[in-house]
Amino acid sequence: MGTDDYRIDIPEGFLLKEAYIAEAIAAADVLITLSHFKGHGTGVIGGAIKNLGIGAQSRRGKFSVHMGGHPAYGFGTFAFHPDKFKGKKNDENWRELIECCPFDLIHVIGDKVTWESAKCTNCMACAGALFSRGLVDLRLRTWRRRMQLLRTACLAAVKTVGAGKVAFINLAIDITNLCDCAGFADVPILPDLGVFASLIRWRSIKLAWTKQRKRRGSRALKPKKNMLWNAAPVNLRLVPRVGRD
Ligand code: SF4
Numbered sequence: 001m002g003t004d005d006y007r008i009d010i011p012e013g014f015l016l017k018e019a020y021i022a023e024a025i026a027a028a029d030v031l032i033t034l035s036h037f038k039g040h041g042t043g044v045i046g047g048a049i050k051n052l053g054i055g056a057q058s059r060r061g062k063f064s065v066h067m068g069g070h071p072a073y074g075f076g077t078f079a080f081h082p083d084k085f086k087g088k089k090n091d092e093n094w095r096e097l098i099e100c101c102p103f104d105l106i107h108v109i110g111d112k113v114t115w116e117s118a119k120c121t122n123c124m125a126c127a128g129a130l131f132s133r134g135l136v137d138l139r140l141r142t143w144r145r146r147m148q149l150l151r152t153a154c155l156a157a158v159k160t161v162g163a164g165k166v167a168f169i170n171l172a173i174d175i176t177n178l179c180d181c182a183g184f185a186d187v188p189i190l191p192d193l194g195v196f197a198s199l200i201r202w203r204s205i206k207l208a209w210t211k212q213r214k215r216r217g218s219r220a221l222k223p224k225k226n227m228l229w230n231a232a233p234v235n236l237r238l239v240p241r242v243g244r245d
Contacts, residue, residue, distance in 0.1 A: 005058030019156030020061030053150035076120030
């Protein structure tokens with residue numbers, strides 16, 4: 001599953017100098033990216049850039065974007081907060097902590113949880129169990145790099161299909177704090193903004209920002225093309241916790 005891919009060099013990329021695009025996408029004549037525009041715990045916005053930056057990558061491509069095994073940015077370097085574990089009595093699903101890791105790196109002894117993070121392979125199988133309990137947390141440096149990596153990987157997908165052959169549609173409705181892949185949902189943090197489409201991903205982002213500003217009359221940060229987080233035109237002020245969940 002997800003192992004057929006097309007390797008592409010991205011010499012202009014940050015950290016990531018090559019990417020592995022899913023073969024079906026690499027072979028496509030054109031690509032229409034349909035994204036739900038919402039928050040994301042590590043990508044800030046789970047929109048068009050995230051959709052290609054992760055969604056278009058093959059299995060090993062996703063591993064690269066997540067900096068698997070990297071000594072500074074890999075999952076094993078995330079901050080660990082064992083004090084967030086409430087104990088077996090107060091966490092009826094505590095067993096998933098010891099069952100989620102295929103490499104048996106997470107242990108619960110008594111009411112204490114430990115993690116052999118140095119041996120972590122970055123498979124992310126434990127992400128739901130650890131993040132939902134607040135047991136791990138991205139360090140700020142990793143969070144910043146993650147956004148740069150997503151942009152680079154998105155660029156790789158666009159280059160693979162061909163500039164001008166990729167269209168972007170963002171459904172800015174039901175805009176929740178966290179991504180649809182989170183283990184729980186929440187109420188929207190913004191009113192529905194509409195549907196934004198363009199051939200250039202930057203344009204639909206700018207449209208969403210403009211609409212947001214008009215709707216709220218807010219002084220949301222104006223996006224610039226060279227911002228690290230240019231996928232996040234509106235939410236840094238509105239969702240101060242984004243990136244920590
Ligand atoms: S499940 Fe994967 S990411 Fe989590 S601790 Fe084990 S090896 Fe690391």
